[in-house]
Amino acid sequence: MSPAFGIDFGTSNSALAASVDNQVTLLDIDPGNPLSNSLKSILYFIREEGQTLSFVGYEGVKQYIDNGAEGRYMQSIKSFLSDPSFQKTNVYGKNYTLEELISLLLNIMKKRGEKIIGREVDNVVLGRPVIFSTDEERERTATRRLINAAQLAGFKKVTLQMEPVAAARAYEKSLPPNREQLVLVGDFGAGSSDFTVLKVGNPPHSGDREQDILSVGGLYIGGDNFDSLIMRHKVAKHYGTDVKVKSMFSDNLTGLSPLVLSHLMQWHRIPWLRRPQTLANIKELKVGAGLKDRCLLENLERLIDDNYGYLLFRGIESAKCRLSDHGDATLIFKDYGVTIEERITRTTFEDMIRDLVAKIDACVTHTLDNSGIGAEQIDAVFLTGGSSYIPLIRGIFESRLGADKIKTSDAFTSVAYGLGLEANLMR
Structure with a gap:
């Protein structure tokens, strides 16, 4: 029986499962990443010795840290699938369609997966949201683009399966024989949260699963939003966000612009602060600032110059994760000439x-x-994604449905594993 892949191509992170000889296994497709079976869905291009080089995942992040705004960084490209205005983008003189950009990510996943299992793979079950768009034409556009991207990546047979169905597929495997249930699936990603009520069963339901779906819902709030709030309330002050100095031309107090503050809240936008106007604004503030405030603004300059925002936000994320199991956490970052030690209680975080x-x-x-x-x-309630462990979020489901109904699997790879199970059933 030919092997097949299940790929969860996510807005922020992606994962791959392989179905080989009726066994489904999650693969470590992002070497060097602390979470090696999850690949960041980013592309980073640089121009070197007359050639355009592209990087994905952990290696792409490393290159971005080293080169920053000198290269071209892209993330959340999945979110443009239903947008007809995105036709192509130019990278160092070459035009890329959206399908071609996505295919670069999928092709790397395909090649790395094939290397791990030692076999070529032509078949893939690719995850998709229940609804890309309520507009029928946009929905068709998104579906067509995703299939085309997988074909450009080298897959010969491409099947799409809804992500909540894939998550439920992983849950179905745990059901006793001849049992059916109504399940609420909550999928919490880095940039969005999606909810689906559907029917599941053992033996697993096959064929078109749309008839099993009773309702869907979602919104663009995810783990990255929570990280940004910690940055804003506990960390940003170390980079001069509260500094106010008298204007050179009046008695009014002035500080960093709202645009600077906005960019600081997302690690991948920090290199955008290298614009001459922004750097000049920081230097102007330093002239009128006292010694303490001047040191804070120098921290900001080093953050921009050394582009260590990704590492800083990893520390933020680590503290956030600890708060799921503990009453408090200390966010510690000591590098690049800055020392940050901020205690955060769960109560404070929940207020944020x-x-x-x-x-x-x-x-x-x-x-x-x-x-x-x-x-x-x-x-049952089947929750997946890192934010599903946040007690305040779990409380939403516990208060409505009871803690005994909540089921969880691996927070970051449940959908990919379910897609692998789907691939195993469909061959």
Whole structure:
């Protein structure tokens, strides 16, 4: 039986499972990454000795840290699949369609997966959202583009499966024989959160699973938003965000511009601060600042020059993850001439994210209401994604459905594993 891949191509992270001889295995496709079976869905291009070089995943991030704004960085390209205005983009004189950009990522995953299992793979089951767009033409455009991208990456047979169905497929495997359930799937990504109410069973349902879906919902709030809030409330002050000095031309107090503050909240946008106007603004503030404030602004200059935002945000993410299991965490970062030690309690963190969690809560309510069934009829809640471990978020499901109904699997690879199971069934 020919091997097949299941690929969860995500907005922020991707993963790959292989179905070989009826066994499904998650593959470590991003060497060097601390989470080696998850690949960051980023592309980074640089021009070197007359050639354009492209990098993905952990290696792409490393190159970006080293070269920053000198290269071309792209992320969240999946989010453009349904956007007809995105026809092509020029990178160092060559035009790339969206399908070609996505194929670069998928091709690297294909090659690395083939190297690991030692066999060529022509068949792939590729994850997709339940709905790319409520507009029918945009929906068709997104579907066509995703299939074309996989074909450009070298796959001969491409099958799409809905991501929540794939997550549920992983859960179906745990059900006793001849059992059916109604399940609420919550998939928490880095940039979005998606919810689906659907029917599952053992033996697993086959064929078109759309008829099993009772309702769907989602919003663009995810783990990156929570990291940004920690940056804003606990870390950014170390980079002069609270500095106010008297203007050179009036008695008014002035500080860093809102645009600078916005870029600081996302690590991949920090190199954008290298613009001459921004650097001049920082130097101007330093002239009128006292010694302490001047040191903070120098921290900002080093952050921009050395482009260590990714490493800083990894420290932020680590502290956030610890708060899921502990009442407090200390965010520690000591490098590049800056020393940061900030204690964060779970209560403080929950106060930071409460407004965003309220929006997630409302989306879950809407999804359940649209399913046409009562919460008491939901047999299980299957949660996946790192933010599903945040107690305030888990509380949304525990209060409605009961803690005993909540089931979890690997937070970052459940969808990929389910797609691998799908690939195994479909051959």
